[in-house]
Amino acid sequence: MARRKSLAVWKFASCDGCQLAVLDGVDELLALAGAVDIAYFLEASKAKVEGPYDLSLVEGSITTEHDARRIREVRGASERVVTIGACATAGGIQGLRNDADADDFARAVYPRPEELAYLPSSTAIGQHVLVDFEVRGCPVNPRQVREVVGAYLAGRHPQISAASVCTDCKRRGLPCVMVAHGTPCLGPVTQAGCGALCPACDRGCYGCYGPMEAPRTAALAAWWRELGVSEADIARAFRTFNADAPAFREEARRHGG
Amino acid sequence: MDVGAAYRVPATELNVLVAALDDAGYAVWGPTIRNEAVVVDRLDDAANLPHGRRTVQAGGRYRLDATGDARVFACVHGADSWKRLLHPPKVRLWRCTRDADGALDFAGDEPAEPRPMAFFGVRGCDLAAIRRLDDVFDRAAAPDPVYEARRNGLFVVAVECAEPGGTCFCASMGTGPQVERGFDWRLTELDDADGHRFLVGAGSALGAELLAPLALAPATAADETARRRQGEGAVMGRALDTAGLGEALVARRESGYFEQVAERCLGCTNCTMVCPTCFCTTVEDTSDLAGTTAEQHRLWDSCFTLGFSYVNGGTVREGGPARYRQWLLHKLATWWDQFDACGCVGCGRCITWCPVGIDITAEAAALRAEPVP
Numbered sequence: 296m297a298r299r300k301s302l303a304v305w306k307f308a309s310c311d312g313c314q315l316a317v318l319d320g321v322d323e324l325l326a327l328a329g330a331v332d333i334a335y336f337l338e339a340s341k342a343k344v345e346g347p348y349d350l351s352l353v354e355g356s357i358t359t360e361h362d363a364r365r366i367r368e369v370r371g372a373s374e375r376v377v378t379i380g381a382c383a384t385a386g387g388i389q390g391l392r393n394d395a396d397a398d399d400f401a402r403a404v405y406p407r408p409e410e411l412a413y414l415p416s417s418t419a420i421g422q423h424v425l426v427d428f429e430v431r432g433c434p435v436n437p438r439q440v441r442e443v444v445g446a447y448l449a450g451r452h453p454q455i456s457a458a459s460v461c462t463d464c465k466r467r468g469l470p471c472v473m474v475a476h477g478t479p480c481l482g483p484v485t486q487a488g489c490g491a492l493c494p495a496c497d498r499g500c501y502g503c504y505g506p507m508e509a510p511r512t513a514a515l516a517a518w519w520r521e522l523g524v525s526e527a528d529i530a531r532a533f534r535t536f537n538a539d540a541p542a543f544r545e546e547a548r549r550h551g552g
Numbered sequence: 553m554d555v556g557a558a559y560r561v562p563a564t565e566l567n568v569l570v571a572a573l574d575d576a577g578y579a580v581w582g583p584t585i586r587n588e589a590v591v592v593d594r595l596d597d598a599a600n601l602p603h604g605r606r607t608v609q610a611g612g613r614y615r616l617d618a619t620g621d622a623r624v625f626a627c628v629h630g631a632d633s634w635k636r637l638l639h640p641p642k643v644r645l646w647r648c649t650r651d652a653d654g655a656l657d658f659a660g661d662e663p664a665e666p667r668p669m670a671f672f673g674v675r676g677c678d679l680a681a682i683r684r685l686d687d688v689f690d691r692a693a694a695p696d697p698v699y700e701a702r703r704n705g706l707f708v709v710a711v712e713c714a715e716p717g718g719t720c721f722c723a724s725m726g727t728g729p730q731v732e733r734g735f736d737w738r739l740t741e742l743d744d745a746d747g748h749r750f751l752v753g754a755g756s757a758l759g760a761e762l763l764a765p766l767a768l769a770p771a772t773a774a775d776e777t778a779r780r781r782q783g784e785g786a787v788m789g790r791a792l793d794t795a796g797l798g799e800a801l802v803a804r805r806e807s808g809y810f811e812q813v814a815e816r817c818l819g820c821t822n823c824t825m826v827c828p829t830c831f832c833t834t835v836e837d838t839s840d841l842a843g844t845t846a847e848q849h850r851l852w853d854s855c856f857t858l859g860f861s862y863v864n865g866g867t868v869r870e871g872g873p874a875r876y877r878q879w880l881l882h883k884l885a886t887w888w889d890q891f892d893a894c895g896c897v898g899c900g901r902c903i904t905w906c907p908v909g910i911d912i913t914a915e916a917a918a919l920r921a922e923p924v925p
Contacts, residue, residue, distance in 0.1 A: 462857070468591060475587070
């Protein structure tokens with residue numbers, strides 16, 4: 296029987312929520328532990344096995360010089376690199392600094408900001424090294440992580456849709472919150488993957504999974520205006536966990552955000 | 553067969569019909585209200601039908617309003633259609649397991665519900681949509697097993713619309729509001745000086761057989777007149793000029809007009825998901841982490857996704873204009889070539905449930921008014 300593949304999970308600038316989502320999906324985690332050697336996953340185990348690694352899952356964005364060097368080491372030690380979550384794929388909520396002055400944020404939060412060493416922007420892993428696949432979400436859906444790992448082990452393409460949240464929403468038979476209730480929803484421009492979690496709770500989509508394929512953000516924003524949403528609120532909606540994803544960033548800028 | 557003699561069912565006795573279907577062994581499904589929209593769900597009691605409500609529908613807008621009376625079927629459909637039950641959004645086609653010696657064991661698709669289904673309250677548009685799906689899944693020559701397992705033995709209770717919705721145009725498509733065939737029972741709801749009541753007539757031998765033991769009072773000539781007048785008086789929210797429409801649209805397939813529509817279109821797939829005749833699917837192959845189980849699923853897909861027209865090397869219909877054109881022309885023009893019918897039945901769902909209110913009747917009319925390039 297072939298050698299079991301080794302898996303490493305790395306953290307960069309992030310809240311750890313995506314690693315926790317993987318840990319929280321107990322069935323997924325047990326299946327994962329049974330299928331691969333978990334060589335490096337500090338959130339789950341203090342055991343560390345030296346690289347190289349067959350598959351690295353990377354959480355978090357690049358916000359320091361140190362991390363910019365470290366991600367290149369991770370890439371060099373990994374056959375495949377898969378990013379997990381909005382920070383790693385789009386810079387995360389900390390990407391809000393990219394359209395602002397990071398020093399202002401630092402002064403507002405820390406008593407002695409001069410002791411911090413940080414980059415002026417928060418960037419996606421893909422802006423630093425080659426990424427083989429991106430798993431979206433804030434946080435990720437553990438089932439999608441399992442699917443990507445399973446596809447890698449089986450040597451097949453991951454079954455991850457790049458179409459809108461609406462595809463899942465309608466397959467579930469949920470009444471559209473925007474059409475039936477007038478609730479602004481980012482679902483029509485956001486990539487599926489959560490299973491239409493918020494519309495299932497009568498809430499509009501917050502865009503956690505970032506822009507879908509060919510997102511038509513301007514057309515959606517025009518309709519939101521008809522629903523009575525202010526320019527500032529439209530900008531704010533696009534400036535959350537995926538603020539630095541190009542399609543959302545450009546739409547927010549069009550509304551003064 | 554012709555619709556048999558109609559009978560009267562007092563408004564308070566409607567559940568007699570639901571119970572008769574249940575007694576005959578059917579799993580009865582019907583419209584009900586969930587989260588302020590009409591959905592299709594299991595119907596245990598006629599009391600769960602949307603009494604006293606009507607839908608207020610416009611492009612991208614759907615609300616429920618009170619009628620101020622006790623009518624059950626004043627409330628037309630929501631986004632849901634019977635397609636969900638006959639052609640499920642996700643169905644497992646097969647599962648394969650591998651044992652320790654490497655031997656493979658294949659199991660078939662997911663079994664349909666063991667009891668045959670009865671649909672209670674199928675509107676004219678949706679009745680036509682089921683006929684379209686029958687064509688697509690080729691009931692006559694090579695039936696699709698997933699569809700056939702659900703369609704076979706289906707009992708259809710049609711209902712005639714008295715109050716079509718604001719985006720309805722079945723009259724243009726010749727599918728309603730009154731219905732003459734394709735059902736086992738036909739219901740008409742009347743609420744006039746003679747009181748609130750239903751007329752029920754059988755449209756099949758089985759329908760007649762199930763009505764007989766109920767010992768209902770025959771409808772009167774006045775009831776029949778009221779039924780006819782009600783149908784004639786139904787006001788459509790939309791209209792579509794279908795004369796020569798397919799040819800006119802195909803002639804304008806290179807029109808720059810599609811660019812204009814694509815400016816507004818989100819490519820979100822809602823129109824196709826809610827369309828009761830859109831049937832396209834994708835197939836997903838998955839395997840577990842241990843490599844011992846593989847499954848294949850069939851899921852609703854849409855011609856508005858990039859993956860839909862992806863072939864080796866890229867997506868054929870990359871741009872929004874090409875994707876909207878594909879949908880519009882298939883629905884209103886090339887469906888005729890494929891199935892000798894129109895792919896649109898005039899239910900108006902794609903108009904109401906488009907998040908930005910794109911209106912197929914308005915777009916078709918506007919495209920038709922464009923010069924032939």
